Amino acid sequence: MVPAFSLNGVIVEFNNQPVLDIGELVFDDRIIHAVIGPSGAGKSTLLRVLNMLQKPTQGSVTYFGNPLPYNGANSLAARRSMSMVFQTPAMFSGNVYDNVALGLRLRDVKTKEVRAKVFQALETVGLTDLTKRSAATLSGGEAQRIALARALVVNPRVLLLDEPTANLDPGNVTIIEDVIKRIPHETGITIIIVTHNLYQAKRLSQQAVFLNKGKIVESSSTDEIFNNPKAQETKLFVSGEMVY
């Protein structure tokens, strides 16, 4: 099977300082991947590279076998085939309905279909009663769930999630995790989830990447990473003993 993403020699520098330096990394299709690592490891930067928001300083990324088009005519189509939930989602002014509908409207989906899809997405995250609320008045946790609905509504081929449950209470974490777990089976998409929560990574993912200081320390099946880590750093991190 062609992998969703394949990275080769990707380096991202800010002010000539490398914050991401990835030799080789492959994200297989139709499964859930977890990206774990301490704060500042480069996890969000990695997702931004995959979402074409950050062009690598060096290296190449392929997307289902073709070069990821950071600009040019093909980049819009590639972007419209994926969705990302940001670490701190920004809501556009207007109500919740308009925010969830936006991705569909940008893709010129017919108004009738928009309505049905928006309500379905809101139902998925359990927030149908918020349709008419001004998006500016949402709580952090509500905004995160709306952002997930906004990402799901366009039926993406790839879903990139940056700490999607960071602001949620345990009950809602379970709801969202259930949603995430169901998605690949129901729609056959690839999910890459960045999380600080190691238990969440264990519960959700089949593959895991451990990033530290911009470099891949270990990348394998989730089971291997947590139960039989190769690197000393990984051992310390997954046991919660890593000091950083």
Add this chain to the structure above:
Amino acid sequence: METLYSSMLSIVKLILSGDKALYEIILLSLKVSIAATTIGMLLGIPFGTLMGMYRFPGRQVVVIIIYTLMGLPPVLAGVIIYLLLSAKGPLGELQLLFTPTAMVTAQVLLVTPIITGLTMVAVRGKEKLYLETAVSMGASRLQAAWLVIREAKAGIMAAIVTAFGRAIAEVGAVMLVGGNIEHVTRVMTTSIILETRKGNFDLALSLGLVLLAISFMINGFLVAGVLKYLQRGEQY
């Protein structure tokens, strides 16, 4: 004070009686300022949005030029347009000097930098978060720019209102290139100057108050109308 009162009264009477000369200058004032502001918006909002959204080498210099032009003295704008349009000027053949078109042109020169600069500031600060969110959600370049403009609407509104206020209250440029010709290029501000010179201070002041009242109404219309347009979304 008594004469002020009586001239205010006579102005009100003139307005109510539909005095042709008065309506002529009010209408011309509105036409010129609205035309100049509209052209300024068409030029300044896209340019300001681009300036707010994108970084490029030499941007700083362009920003400084815009800020400087925001404070362009109206008389200087008038002189520039005067020289361009005068019989011996490069555009003299068009015979536009002392016409409302010349007045609009001079005012466009004044309001475009204001709209550009204030739009740029309104867009900057919003642009990173909303531009990235829009792009990530699948917006084309144009769609993303429109979404950013919508988020910056309060600031862009202020830009439009400021520009319109500048245009309708301005006298130096319209006097120079318009010439304050009765029935042709006489507007409210040039009338006020004329009446003041003739010693009709009360009439001048009353005209000024009418100008303010009109500004108030136009701004109300702008704020309500444009905001509504920008907030419009397909309802379900």
